[in-house]
Amino acid sequence: METRNSHGLEQFCASIQEPEGLSILDLAGANQSTVTFITSLGHRIYSDDVLRTLESVYGTDDSSVYDPPHMAKFLEQSLEFPENHFDGALVWDTLQFLPPQILQPAVDRLHRILKPSSCMLALFHAEENLAAVPACSYRIQNSRTIQLTPRGGTRKAAQHFNNRNLEKLFQDFASVKFFLTRDHLREVIVRR
Amino acid sequence: MWNRRKEDDFVPKPASVPPTQSQLAQEGIPMSTLSGRSLDSSPQQSGSSRSANIGKSVTIKGQILSREDLTIDGEVEGTVEAQENRLTVGPNGKVVAGIKAREIVVFGTIHGNVETTDKIDIRKDAKLIGDIKTARIVIEDGAYFKGNIDITKPEVVRPAAAAAAPKPQPVTTTPASTTPSTPHVATAAAGSANDVKR
Numbered sequence: 001m002e003t004r005n006s007h008g009l010e011q012f013c014a015s016i017q018e019p020e021g022l023s024i025l026d027l028a029g030a031n032q033s034t035v036t037f038i039t040s041l042g043h044r045i046y047s048d049d050v051l052r053t054l055e056s057v058y059g060t061d062d063s064s065v066y067d068p069p070h071m072a073k074f075l076e077q078s079l080e081f082p083e084n085h086f087d088g089a090l091v092w093d094t095l096q097f098l099p100p101q102i103l104q105p106a107v108d109r110l111h112r113i114l115k116p117s118s119c120m121l122a123l124f125h126a127e128e129n130l131a132a133v134p135a136c137s138y139r140i141q142n143s144r145t146i147q148l149t150p151r152g153g154t155r156k157a158a159q160h161f162n163n164r165n166l167e168k169l170f171q172d173f174a175s176v177k178f179f180l181t182r183d184h185l186r187e188v189i190v191r192r
Numbered sequence: 193m194w195n196r197r198k199e200d201d202f203v204p205k206p207a208s209v210p211p212t213q214s215q216l217a218q219e220g221i222p223m224s225t226l227s228g229r230s231l232d233s234s235p236q237q238s239g240s241s242r243s244a245n246i247g248k249s250v251t252i253k254g255q256i257l258s259r260e261d262l263t264i265d266g267e268v269e270g271t272v273e274a275q276e277n278r279l280t281v282g283p284n285g286k287v288v289a290g291i292k293a294r295e296i297v298v299f300g301t302i303h304g305n306v307e308t309t310d311k312i313d314i315r316k317d318a319k320l321i322g323d324i325k326t327a328r329i330v331i332e333d334g335a336y337f338k339g340n341i342d343i344t345k346p347e348v349v350r351p352a353a354a355a356a357a358p359k360p361q362p363v364t365t366t367p368a369s370t371t372p373s374t375p376h377v378a379t380a381a382a383g384s385a386n387d388v389k390r
Binding site for chain 1: 331341342
């Protein structure tokens with residue numbers, strides 16, 4: 001178990017301080033710590049484990065064909081919400097594990113369901129060995145601290161992202177802000 | 193210890209061993225077809241301590257309205273209401289229903305929206321897909337949840353409203369000497385009990 005100070009989280013939390021009753025999307029699965037933190041601010045939280053949904057739609061076999069019907073099914077099961085529905089999104093590192101064919105449609109869907117000016121916190125691994133990124137869950141301890149809890153095993157990241165890739169990925173959003181960190185986890189705040 | 197099964201955590205309320213027909217005949221006790229429920233109908237035994245079970249080989253489609261604690265270890269499709277009581281979905285339980293209860297403990301699977309006035313407890317290996325409206329929530333690691341969580345705040349008696357209301361009579365702690373109170377006093381007492389609990 002590891003904790004880290006997060007300037008990205010600090011900025012995200014500042015964006016959802018008030019008013020009460022905001023809707024926050026968490027794509028990395030429900031955990032007690034994050035649920036308690038968000039609901040203690042008076043907000044609602046929608047939790048889903050997007051990578052688990054991905055596995056349930058495609059299986060764990062890498063040779064799966066990312067055909068349009070499967071892609072539509074995945075997006076429908078994981079990101080089907082009305083337009084401008086959420087006031088913030090905790091994406092964590094999930095985008096890095098989405099196959100390239102699905103990544104941009106998923107980001108487009110996030111753009112659609114987030115309200116204008118709302119924030120999204122995303123993390124991207126910059127390790128050399130992206131084929132075996134330790135799987136972990138991210139839990140908010142307080143407005144500045146994230147706890148990384150190992151889930152056991154590793155995951156294969158779909159691709160490496162540099163700043164230019166990320167700017168291109170989020171080109172429809174109003175702004176992309178990178179935070180310098182000492183470790184291999186890059187924090188990004190994307191404003192809709 | 194090592195081969196601990198999912199079911200090991202789930203301890204259903206102990207059911208009384210039903211007496212044999214000859215024992216009942218000897219003691220002159222009336223027969224009952226209700227399994228898992230004490231035949232003793234003394235005041236201490238009735239009320240909140242009563243519990244109903246839906247076994248793992250039972251499937252129910254329709255509406256369940258329970259006025260006692262309920263454990264579902266089978267399959268239920270429809271709606272489940274136990275507004276004043278606790279609902280437990282056992283490890284084999286599969287509930288496809290909208291649920292309203294005072295408290296819910298989930299070991300198995302629920303597909304449907306859930307509403308509790310007190311607490312929902314989603315245990316390890318449980319699966320809940322649906323929206324939750326509750327006052328308190330506990331999610332164990334290993335549980336799967338997909339849906340919206342909306343925490344409802346308990347109703348607190350406002351000071352202004354309390355000041356405007358007539359002063360309640362002091363309540364003694366001896367149950368035997370408690371005098372019947374007005375509805376307003378009863379409400380305030382319930383409110384302060386909630387405050388202490390939280």
